[in-house]
Amino acid sequence: MNTAELGTLRQWARRALLAAALLAAAGCASDGGSPLGLIATEEWVRNQVRQASAQMDAKLAQTDARVTQVDGRVNQVAAHSVETRKVADDGVRRATAADARLTQALSNRYKRTLIDTVQLRYAPNQFQLTPEHRKTLDGLLKVLADNPTVTLDIIGYTDATGSSMANNQLSWRREEVVRRYLVDNAALLNRISFIGLGEEKAGGPKKDVEDRHVSIAIYRPAD
Numbered sequence: 001m002n003t004a005e006l007g008t009l010r011q012w013a014r015r016a017l018l019a020a021a022l023l024a025a026a027g028c029a030s031d032g033g034s035p036l037g038l039i040a041t042e043e044w045v046r047n048q049v050r051q052a053s054a055q056m057d058a059k060l061a062q063t064d065a066r067v068t069q070v071d072g073r074v075n076q077v078a079a080h081s082v083e084t085r086k087v088a089d090d091g092v093r094r095a096t097a098a099d100a101r102l103t104q105a106l107s108n109r110y111k112r113t114l115i116d117t118v119q120l121r122y123a124p125n126q127f128q129l130t131p132e133h134r135k136t137l138d139g140l141l142k143v144l145a146d147n148p149t150v151t152l153d154i155i156g157y158t159d160a161t162g163s164s165m166a167n168n169q170l171s172w173r174r175e176e177v178v179r180r181y182l183v184d185n186a187a188l189l190n191r192i193s194f195i196g197l198g199e200e201k202a203g204g205p206k207k208d209v210e211d212r213h214v215s216i217a218i219y220r221p222a223d
Contacts, residue, residue: 113222114219115150118218120133120213120214120216121209121213123212124161124212125162126212127170134181137178137181137182138185140152144182150219151219152182152188152192152216152217154178154179154195154215154216155196155216156173156175156176157174157196157211157213159199159208167198173196174214175196175214
């Protein structure tokens with residue numbers, strides 16, 4: 001209930017009380033009372049109306065105060081809601097910006113130029129590094145240290161001897177040993193991609209040494 005509605009209610013209440021009092025006064029006069037009695041009755045009516053009006057004013061004032069308090073709380077809630085929405089919108093904007101940066105970084109990650117490819121050969125069913133393997137990987141570590149933007153793709157392969165499942169596992173072991181050697185000697189994991197493809201690329205005889213290898217592709221960012 002707003003202030004205008006409360007004022008209207010107050011006016012109607014006063015009119016109702018005055019009408020009731022006047023009817024009471026008219027009743028006293030019709031009973032044969034004297035003019036002085038009628039005057040006294042009207043004075044009494046006025047007093048009653050004033051008292052009733054004062055009581056109603058007090059109650060309406062209390063109602064006004066409660067309405068004002070409620071309005072204040074509503075305004076506080078509205079202000080809090082606006083602030084909360086602003087914070088949420090700011091969070092969404094920051095998340096969108098971060099997502100855009102991440103998308104751009106991932107996109108740039110795959111815009112690369114191949115520099116060189118290194119291959120490590122293996123005996124049948126073997127996956128451990130040989131001294132020759134370590135020598136090659138040590139040279140690769142130097143390239144990585146001197147070129148912070150260089151990245152690697154490590155891919156393990158096998159020949160077609162044995163089951164496909166066994167060959168997949170063997171190719172994973174071969175690339176894993178190479179990857180662990182590089183990571184153990186430098187903080188490079190974020191610059192390495194790796195996979196084992198088993199006999200998928202085997203193209204020669206079943207025991208062809210060309211198929212038993214780990215291929216390391218060296219990339220730099222595209223210009």
